[in-house]
Amino acid sequence: MKVQKIKTENGFRYLLLDDNFQIIDEVYRYLRFLDSTGKSPNTLRSYAYHLKLFYQYATENNLDIFELFNNKKNKPIDILSNFLFWLQYPDTSRQQFHFEKENAKRSNNTVNLIVSTVLEFYEYLHRNNEIDEFNLYRSQRTNKYFKGFLYEMFKHNVENKRSILKRPVEYAPVNALTRKQYNELLSVCSCRRDQLLLAFMFEGGERLSETIGTHLCDLDNLEDGIVKIVPRINPENNARVKNYAGGLIKLPSYVIDLIIDYLTYDISNYDSDYLFLTLHGSNEGKPLQAANVEKLFARLSKKVGFKVHPHMLRHGFATEKLEAGWQMVDIQAYLRHKNLSSTQIYATYSDELKKEKMRSFLDKSSEKLKGTADELKKQNYSN
Numbered sequence: 001m002k003v004q005k006i007k008t009e010n011g012f013r014y015l016l017l018d019d020n021f022q023i024i025d026e027v028y029r030y031l032r033f034l035d036s037t038g039k040s041p042n043t044l045r046s047y048a049y050h051l052k053l054f055y056q057y058a059t060e061n062n063l064d065i066f067e068l069f070n071n072k073k074n075k076p077i078d079i080l081s082n083f084l085f086w087l088q089y090p091d092t093s094r095q096q097f098h099f100e101k102e103n104a105k106r107s108n109n110t111v112n113l114i115v116s117t118v119l120e121f122y123e124y125l126h127r128n129n130e131i132d133e134f135n136l137y138r139s140q141r142t143n144k145y146f147k148g149f150l151y152e153m154f155k156h157n158v159e160n161k162r163s164i165l166k167r168p169v170e171y172a173p174v175n176a177l178t179r180k181q182y183n184e185l186l187s188v189c190s191c192r193r194d195q196l197l198l199a200f201m202f203e204g205g206e207r208l209s210e211t212i213g214t215h216l217c218d219l220d221n222l223e224d225g226i227v228k229i230v231p232r233i234n235p236e237n238n239a240r241v242k243n244y245a246g247g248l249i250k251l252p253s254y255v256i257d258l259i260i261d262y263l264t265y266d267i268s269n270y271d272s273d274y275l276f277l278t279l280h281g282s283n284e285g286k287p288l289q290a291a292n293v294e295k296l297f298a299r300l301s302k303k304v305g306f307k308v309h310p311h312m313l314r315h316g317f318a319t320e321k322l323e324a325g326w327q328m329v330d331i332q333a334y335l336r337h338k339n340l341s342s343t344q345i346y347a348t349y350s351d352e353l354k355k356e357k358m359r360s361f362l363d364k365s366s367e368k369l370k371g372t373a374d375e376l377k378k379q380n381y382s383n
Contacts, residue, residue: 001056003048010234012041014048016055026065027051030124038233040240050117057083060094069122069134076134080115080165087111108167115165136164174345176315177202177308188303192262193279193288194296199258200227201310204249205317205335208310212288213239214275222259225251229336237274237287245336318346 004015013035016027030051031044039047058065061082068076085092088104088111106114125131177185182202189195200211210229218228228248231241251259259275267277274287283289293310301307318331332343 001052001059003045003052005045010035011238014041014045016048016052018055019059024055026125026130027055027121029128030121033124038231038244040242041238046113047117047121050114051121053087053114054083054118054121057086066125066131069126069131077136077164080118080136083118084111084115084165084167087114109169112163112166112169115163119163119165174315174319175312176319177312178316179320181304181306181308182313182316184304185300185308188300191279192258192266193276194300196255196258196262197276197293197296198313199251199255200249201313202316203251203255205314206249207242207314208290208293209239210241211239212237212274212276212290212293213241215273216275217273219259219275222256225253225256227251235287237289239287239290243336243338245338247334247336315346318343322346 001019002017002021004017006013006015014031016024016031018024027048031048034044034047055065057063061079063079064071068074068079086094087106090105119136122131122134126133182198185198186195189198197211200206200214201208204211204227206229213232213235214227215230215232218230221228226248229241229246231244231246266279267275270277270285272285272287276288278284278286278288278292297309314335318335321331321334328343328346329340331346332340335343337343
């Protein structure tokens with residue numbers, strides 16, 4: 001079984017081939033459907049590899065993909081639960097026992113992503129009248145009473161679906177850039193363009209792809225500090241807006257000044273719709289590519305003495321807003337996370353922030369608290 005990468009007029013796409021190198025038709029149709037809904041090539045690639053794993057599991061266990069829910073003798077929950085176990089402990093699931101306990105090959109988070117792909121694939125087959133109806137979800141209601149200050153700007157679902165197979169996930173502490181580190185990075189940049197890249201991601205909370213995908217026409221409200229995030233089909237530098245979730249960012253005045261200087265002195269001689277351009281070499285004047293930015297961050301990391309990657313700036317934006325008192329739902333809305341679960345990575349930081357504030361309060365209030373304690377000691381209650 002193999003995932004085959006192919007080149008099309010719209011860029012690279014992916015096929016799943018069986019053991020005889022034949023295209024698996026239902027997966028081909030599903031990936032084509034996802035492509036038509038605007039999923040990025042990277043997402044299509046991930047889905048293809050996730051489904052490859054499920055088909056490998058099905059082959060090992062003589063499982064007919066279409067009979068999983070159609071055949072009443074099958075026990076789909078048990079089969080899919082065993083698939084989860086197979087993903088994490090493949091040798092043990094095949095009864096290839098170790099003298100010591102087998103370490104998990106994949107994290108719960110990775111397993112959840114793979115199983116989510118499989119369930120979405122079956123949802124497609126059901127809606128296409130190829131399999132019977134199934135329901136492996138439980139409904140969860142979001143808090144419809146609490147509304148953050150950005151609530152009215154965005155659409156919200158009151159009820160979410162959660163797979164009954166979803167495994168618990170412990171969110172690791174967010175590796176976020178501090179403002180001090182951000183200032184260090186700005187100081188070692190070799191040109192205005194690089195400083196502007198950092199500013200869009202740290203001050204605006206943008207993803208890298210959203211930043212390098214910015215067009216000049218997205219700056220038409222620049223006098224108000226507003227930059228639009230606009231989803232586009234097949235952008236020249238493959239810089240897509242994730243989930244086609246357009247929006248806007250509000251930038252501080254120093255960044256607006258930087259944009260104006262960059263437009264005036266650095267790219268006025270180039271004929272391009274893009275804001276961020278390659279300024280040297282054979283691709284001079286063409287839209288900046290993500291690979292170029294990754295190399296830039298490698299150079300910046302060496303200069304400042306600590307490792308930094310683009311998404312750390314977006315994390316830095318979010319954690320700074322938490323410190324400023326933003327609620328989690330407001331950060332979700334601004335960052336355009338499809339699900340609140342994506343924003344929960346900041347929950348650990350939020351808890352630590354609350355503890356730190358409480359420690360600070362207790363330190364500053366020590367004299368007042370001592371007075372209360374002394375007052376209690378004066379009381380002499382009989383037992």
